[in-house]
Amino acid sequence: MxxxxxxxxxxxxxxxxxxxxxxxxxxxxxxxxxxxxxxxxxxxxxxxxxxxxxxxxxxxxxxxxxxxxxxxxxxxxxxxxxxxxxxxxxxxxxxxxxxxxxxxxxxxxxxxxxxxxxxxxxxxxxxxxxxxxxxxxxxxxxxxxxxxxxxxxxxxxxxxxxxxxxxxxxxxxxxxxxxxxxxxxxxxxxxxxxALVGKSPCAIEVAKYMIHAAAGEDRSAMVEALGAGMIGQTADRTEGVAAFREKRKPEFPGNQ
Incomplete structure (x- = not known):
């Protein structure tokens, strides 16, 4: 053990x-x-x-x-x-x-x-x-x-x-x-x-990524993680996945 x-x-x-x-x-x-x-x-x-x-x-x-x-x-x-x-x-x-x-x-x-x-x-x-x-x-x-x-x-x-x-x-x-x-x-x-338990876990996680990126702690992974988190919330991502599953051409709505 x-x-x-x-x-x-x-x-x-x-x-x-x-x-x-x-x-x-x-x-x-x-x-x-x-x-x-x-x-x-x-x-x-x-x-x-x-x-x-x-x-x-x-x-x-x-x-x-x-x-x-x-x-x-x-x-x-x-x-x-x-x-x-x-x-x-x-x-x-x-x-x-x-x-x-x-x-x-x-x-x-x-x-x-x-x-x-x-x-x-x-x-x-x-x-x-x-x-x-x-x-x-x-x-x-x-x-x-x-x-x-x-x-x-x-x-x-x-x-x-x-x-x-x-x-x-x-x-x-x-x-x-x-x-x-x-x-x-x-x-x-x-x-x-x-004392952290009552705070937003998402905000704490993203703040940690941002600080690590600034400090050079695995900067490339931190930048890509932040980018993935942003794009993961968009309608474009939802449409892209839906189009792939439905085997059709996607119609990205952009910033909507």
Whole structure:
């Protein structure tokens, strides 16, 4: 059974890391669970928001399990571990539902990259961020040098990835990476997520697409999704589908 659980009980779902013996480090099974969990979230209209959390109060996620990747050859490490992990993290970042990460402890390497996939983050005052990959002879591989540049800025990411500096929760908040600091990040994350339940899910989804397009987060897909949503509401689309089914030439009404 994977140590990444999806709990659905009401309009706010919870995606929970549960590998405390290894400070919630990502294993192969945990990575593999991301895709089906995301698919379940997208297919359930009752889910209005998602909280991303972790069981261990000391660590949100210590990164990737070194034992899981250290025995891989160079090709498998690059193609399966890094490339597939990057794709799966992108899948979380591009969920149509809003996401809030509750960071009760430290987020290092892949754990920080996972937290970066959320729309907003709540951190415990004692939590820290780090990109320690260089200390074990590798580089960030799950968007640490890509998405984090947009969220923290190039100079800060260089501090972390090149010089090994940790970023405190206070500084993360000042930089805008953390929306809030809270002694109980999970409880506060649920409060923020539950506040969305009374808002228009369609408006929130479209707003998220627009912001992602502006930020360069899968811009081409976001633009096409917005275009498809617009055209899907037109009489032209209704007429085109009807004409196809009736095997006749369509008579598009245009802007009516």
């Amino acid at each position: 994977s140590a990444l659980h999806l709990i659905t009980d009401g309009p706010v779902a919870e995606l929970r890391l549960d590998n405390p013996a290894k400070l919630n480090a990502f294993t192969t099974d945990m990575l593999a669970a991301i895709e089906p969990h995301c698919a379940a979230i997208e297919k359930d209209p009752a889910i209005r928001a998602v909280v991303i959390s972790a069981e261990d109060a000391k660590a949100f996620c210590a990164g990737a399990d070194i034992i899981a990747w250290s025995e891989l050859g160079p090709w498998d490490f690059a193609r399966h571990w890094v490339r597939e992990g990057h794709r799966l993290f992108d899948r979380v970042a591009r969920l149509s539902k809003p996401t809030v990460a509750a960071m009760g402890g430290h987020a290092f390497g892949g754990g920080l990259e996972f937290a970066a996939t959320a729309d907003i983050r709540v951190m415990a005052p004692s939590a820290t961020l780090a990109l320690p990959e260089a200390s074990v002879g590798i580089v960030p591989g799950w968007s640490g040098t890509q998405r984090l540049i947009r969220l923290l800025g190039e100079p800060v990411v260089k501090e972390m990835a090149l010089f090994g500096r940790r970023i405190s929760a206070e500084r993360a908040h000042a930089l805008g990476f953390a929306a809030e600091l809270a002694d109980d990040p999970r409880a506060r994350a649920f409060e923020l997520a539950e």
